[in-house]
Amino acid sequence: MVERALFGYRVLVVEDEFMLAEDLSQELADAGAIVIGPAQSLERAVELLATSDGLDAAVLDVNLHGEPVYPVADTLVERHIPFVFTTGYDRSVLPVRFKSIGCCAKPVDMTKLLEALQSAIEISRRA
Template structure:
């Protein structure tokens, strides 16, 4: 089996302010055996979770969290060498140049596509 099939023990941070999207992603990761941190709807909550976590294997980030951009979270994840995917309604062109190579899933997202983008 591939890591995509069974991310048992995979620790994933979900940063999403849309409740139903957050719950759908959390449910899918959990059903696949991952440990879900969050979901959290704010940059501050995400940064607090990251700071309190010794091991993080991946993350899914909405770019716009109630008007606050999640780029600070992405910067911290990159510094820790944690892979992440942006799940967003924005076009790739809005990303700052430092995230030009980032993985992006455009909303409306299909949870399975987000998992594939992160783990595949």
């Protein structure tokens, strides 16, 4: 992982596991990102999404205390904001509409997650 590879990017973090949310936020900050959140509930994620201007990317836990994060993911797709899912489940649980979205299994390998996020951003910028 190249230091400061996400410099200046505003990245929304949606993760209900406190320690993982903290670790992920720190890794993103170390890579130069401006971290929005973390949101630990669907309600808070929707609120941050509605009030945060200029989001560049997001990392979304698929399951937030039993609620799927898909409403947030749908909004990100509509706004053409790249994102990556994290999940403790098999990626086959993702709805068909999200099959092309990057997905990292838990426990999360932070290097792979940051690489997946960078890749999603690069693909989005080319589109």
